[in-house]
Amino acid sequence: MSGSRRLVEKYMNNSKFVRSGESEPAFLNCSNTEEAWKLGLYYLVDSLLLAGESTKKTDLDILSYxxxxxxxxxxxxxxxxxxxxxxxxxxDIDHYRKQYLKLVAEKKKPAEYKYIVYGFSIALQYWAYETVSILGTDYVITLV
Incomplete structure (x- = not known):
C-alpha cells in the first residue's frame, strides 16, 4: 500500500510517531467531513483492530493508507x-504464575501481573462469551 503523508503532516504535526491514545483527539477535532472519515478509519484500525497499549507507537502508515x-x-x-x-x-502465562507463586512463597509483596491480549480482543471476548454459555451447560453443575 502506498499513499501520501498529507494527513500525518496536517493532523499529527508531521510526527515520526504518535502514541495510540493521541489519535482520538485528531479524529474528534476534525471539521472536514472527508478528512474526518479518513481519520475515523485510521482510529478504527488503530484502536480496535490493531489495539495495543495507549503508550505504544502507532503505525502512521495507516494514515497514508x-x-x-x-x-x-x-x-x-x-x-x-x-x-x-x-x-x-x-x-507464557505459566511463567507469570511461577513468578507470582515464588514471591508469595518468599513472603514478598507480589507485583501485579497482567495478561493482556492486544489486537482484535473484542472478537476473542465475543467468542469466549458464546463458548462459555455452550460449554457451561455440559461442564458446570448447577447447585441451586
Whole structure:
C-alpha cells in the first residue's frame, strides 16, 4: 500500500510517531467531513483492530493508507489483527504464575501481573462469551 503523508503532516504535526491514545483527539477535532472519515478509519484500525497499549507507537502508515480507500478496503486487516492477537495469546502465562507463586512463597509483596491480549480482543471476548454459555451447560453443575 502506498499513499501520501498529507494527513500525518496536517493532523499529527508531521510526527515520526504518535502514541495510540493521541489519535482520538485528531479524529474528534476534525471539521472536514472527508478528512474526518479518513481519520475515523485510521482510529478504527488503530484502536480496535490493531489495539495495543495507549503508550505504544502507532503505525502512521495507516494514515497514508486511508488516502486510497480502494486499497485500504482491499488490505487484509483481518490477517494483521489476527497476527497481533495471536502474539498476545502465545504469551507464557505459566511463567507469570511461577513468578507470582515464588514471591508469595518468599513472603514478598507480589507485583501485579497482567495478561493482556492486544489486537482484535473484542472478537476473542465475543467468542469466549458464546463458548462459555455452550460449554457451561455440559461442564458446570448447577447447585441451586
Amino acid at each position: 486511508v488516502e486510497n480507500e480502494d486499497e485500504f478496503f482491499q488490505f487484509l486487516w483481518g490477517h494483521e489483527s489476527f497476527d497481533k492477537t495471536m502474539v498476545g495469546l502465545k504469551k
